[in-house]
Amino acid sequence: MSGDTHILELSGLKKSFGALSIIQGVDLQVARGSRHAIIGPNGAGKSTLFNLISGAFPPTAGGIALNGRSIAGLAPAQINRLGLSRSFQITNVFAKQTVLDNVLIGVMARHGVRFNLWQFTSNMKELRNEAIALLADVRLDHRAETLASDLAYSELRALEIGMTLATGPEIILLDEPTAGMSREETSYIVGLIRRLTEGKTLLMVEHDMGVVFDLCDEVSVLVYGKVLMTGAPAEVRANREVQAAYLGEEAI
Numbered sequence: 001m002s003g004d005t006h007i008l009e010l011s012g013l014k015k016s017f018g019a020l021s022i023i024q025g026v027d028l029q030v031a032r033g034s035r036h037a038i039i040g041p042n043g044a045g046k047s048t049l050f051n052l053i054s055g056a057f058p059p060t061a062g063g064i065a066l067n068g069r070s071i072a073g074l075a076p077a078q079i080n081r082l083g084l085s086r087s088f089q090i091t092n093v094f095a096k097q098t099v100l101d102n103v104l105i106g107v108m109a110r111h112g113v114r115f116n117l118w119q120f121t122s123n124m125k126e127l128r129n130e131a132i133a134l135l136a137d138v139r140l141d142h143r144a145e146t147l148a149s150d151l152a153y154s155e156l157r158a159l160e161i162g163m164t165l166a167t168g169p170e171i172i173l174l175d176e177p178t179a180g181m182s183r184e185e186t187s188y189i190v191g192l193i194r195r196l197t198e199g200k201t202l203l204m205v206e207h208d209m210g211v212v213f214d215l216c217d218e219v220s221v222l223v224y225g226k227v228l229m230t231g232a233p234a235e236v237r238a239n240r241e242v243q244a245a246y247l248g249e250e251a252i
């Protein structure tokens with residue numbers, strides 16, 4: 001296995017729900033240090049693929065290797081400890097906790113401290129400082145004491161990215177981080193992602209081809225649970241099969 005070059009490798013990966021075969025034998029290699037996008041029409045299986053990689057679902061067949069080590073069938077927390085972090089959905093943000101406390105949860109998990117907002121551990125100050133530094137990274141330090149429920153939409157997505165980074169991952173999975181954003185918000189979040197994934201690996205599901213072109217080195221096209229092609233963004237955009245798969249779906 002080429003765990004040195006490829007931080008993540010999927011081989012013959014399959015997932016069925018009853019008789020429905022959703023992921024139909026995916027082979028995919030994510031180069032260490034790259035920013036890799038997965039694109040594809042609605043219902044192609046992109047979220048299901050993320051659920052398999054992050055351990056939310058066990059695969060029906062096939063392999064998933066992280067740093068050359070099999071992670072297929074491991075629990076999400078185990079996979080997270082091995083260095084893979086998936087963006088929390090907004091619903092996983094604790095709305096009635098402050099922005100700082102939301103990030104602190106991840107920082108505490110990274111240090112193996114049990115989550116208890118009311119119990120102060122001896123190194124609480126250090127953990128808080130680490131959380132504050134992370135908030136500064138996602139430009140939310142000025143919102144540290146704000147309740148998560150009071151954040152603007154783009155701030156909430158930035159918090160979500162901060163929470164993803166809090167466990168100190170090597171590879172980050174982001175599911176449509178710019179969905180529903182204005183152009184200004186999108187370019188703000190893209191800048192944030194570019195800076196924060198420096199020296200790490202990013203795998204993202206993204207519908208906005210502008211974002212993909214701006215941010216990613218490689219693109220894989222998923223259609224009906226199979227990878228149609230993987231290549232550089234320009235190569236993928238020029239491919240006729242890809243254009244046909246997108247016809248009536250996305251402007252590519």
Ligand SMILES: Nc1ncnc2c1ncn2[C@@H]1O[C@H](COP(=O)(O)OP(=O)(O)OP(=O)(O)O)[C@@H](O)[C@H]1O
Pocket residue numbers: 017020022040041042043044045046047048049
């Ligand atoms: N738990 C499940 N049980 C049954 N079918 C499922 C389940 N999860 C997903 N599916 C089906 O798998 C297919 C692929 O869904 P998935 O959400 O992975 O696609 P997607 O490419 O992420 O789509 P979108 O771009 O719309 O988010 C859909 O037809 C969906 O209904």
